[in-house]
Amino acid sequence: xxxxxxxxxxxxxxxxxxxxxxxxxxxxxxxxxxxxxxxxxxxxxxxxxxxxxxxxxxxxxxxxxxxxxxxxxxxxxxxxxxxxxxxxxxxxxxxxxxxxxxxxxxxxxxxxxxxxxxxxxxxxxxxxxxxxxxxxxxxxxxxxxxxxxxxxxxxxxxxxxxxxxxxxxxxxxxxxxxxxxxxxxxxxxxxxxxxxxxxxxxxxxxxxxxxxxxxxxxxxxxxxxxxxxxxxxxxxxxxxxxxxxxxxxxxxxxxxxxxxxxxxxxx
Numbered sequence: 235x236x237x238x239x240x241x242x243x244x245x246x247x248x249x250x251x252x253x254x255x256x257x258x259x260x261x262x263x264x265x266x267x268x269x270x271x272x273x274x275x276x277x278x279x280x281x282x283x284x285x286x287x288x289x290x291x292x293x294x295x296x297x298x299x300x301x302x303x304x305x306x307x308x309x310x311x312x313x314x315x316x317x318x319x320x321x322x323x324x325x326x327x328x329x330x331x332x333x334x335x336x337x338x339x340x341x342x343x344x345x346x347x348x349x350x351x352x353x354x355x356x357x358x359x360x361x362x363x364x365x366x367x368x369x370x371x372x373x374x375x376x377x378x379x380x381x382x383x384x385x386x387x388x389x390x391x392x393x394x395x396x397x398x399x400x401x402x403x404x405x406x407x408x409x410x411x412x413x414x415x416x417x418x419x420x421x422x423x424x425x426x427x428x429x430x431x432x433x434x435x436x437x438x439x440x441x442x443x444x445x446x447x448x449x450x451x452x453x454x455x456x457x458x459x460x461x462x463x464x465x466x467x468x469x470x471x472x473x474x475x476x477x478x479x480x481x482x483x484x485x486x487x488x489x490x491x492x493x494x495x496x497x498x499x500x501x
Contacts, residue, residue: 239267242274247441248434249277249284253291259298260291262352264310268329275333282500285441285448287337288433289360290344296369297353300327302378323383327352331385334359338449340440344433345369345420350408355382358389361452363420364436365411366429371419372408373399392459394419444482445500 241252251274253260255267262268278287291297304310311322334341334356343360348370357363357371365371373390375382382390382403391399398417402409415423424432440448450473458466477483481501489496 235270235273237270237274239264240270240274242270242277244281244284247283247285247445248288248437249274249281249286250288250290251275253297256292256294258301259295259348260353261298261301262327262330262356263301263304265326268326271330272333275337279336279338282445285339285443285445286437287339287341288344288430288437289334289341289356290430290433291346293346294368295347295353296343296345296349297356298348299351299353299374305378305380327384330356331359331389335385338452340448340452342433342437344429345371345411346426346429348372348408350374352384352386355384355386355389358386358393358419362436363414364429364433365414365420365423366426367411367423368426369411369414369420369423370408371402371411371414372406373402374406374408376404377406442498444477444480444486444498446480446482447477450477 237254239253239255241250241254243250243252251271253267255261255263275287278284301310305312311326312319314322340362341360343357343363345357345363345365347366347368349357350370350372351374354371354373373382373386375386381387386403390402394402394417401407411420411423414420422432454466454470454473457469461469482496482498485496485498
């Protein structure tokens with residue numbers, strides 16, 4: 235597929251999705267960008283040779299969020315009756331949290347600049363976040379008289395805890411990368427020119443693991459957020475039984491005994 239709103243690249247076992255509308259600060263402003271993000275996520279899920287997805291953007295911003303000019307003009311996805319608007323959200327912007335959250339491999343947001351509103355939530359949809367020193371984060375919906383319509387109320391408390399999520403949501407305050415690091419919103423903060431190198435270093439560590447077990451481990455981590463202990467233990471036992479019968483498990487053991495680096499083939 236020829237992408238226009240994003241750049242999608244694959245480098246060995248690491249895929250990169252780059253928002254590519256810097257002239258509008260990578261605002262999520264059209265059905266086209268939503269469809270392209272969905273397509274990229276689907277490619278990752280269907281390609282067993284991909285172990286990690288990095289989500290980033292062209293400078294100067296990670297994403298300015300929704301198109302406030304369209305909101306003011308009540309056009310595009312912001313047009314119509316309340317019932318129509320509800321369906322517009324369900325059939326447009328809400329496709330992104332479903333697509334990104336359901337990526338089967340670990341995801342890393344490399345946040346290169348301001349991540350505001352829906353842009354902040356896009357970073358939160360990823361499993362991990364590395365922030366440039368230029369990054370800023372704002373759950374700013376109430377500041378323009380609306381609420382997080384794209385799942386922010388689901389993702390933010392799970393990342394920073396309920397009290398911090400309430401503070402960020404109720405005040406609409408935009409915080410810098412250092413504050414984001416202090417409250418656990420990001421895994422690491424780095425110099426701007428080291429952002430992608432740091433993201434790839436983390437991605438390479440993860441991508442070196444057995445592909446099938448890696449996807450199962452991610453599935454279990456998220457299942458544990460909504461399962462009872464007994465349910466999760468049952469699911470873990472089933473996944474573990476499958477892992478024990480993979481070639482990669484035996485390769486890991488052989489490499490350990492032979493004091494060498496394992497070579498995993500996803501089998």
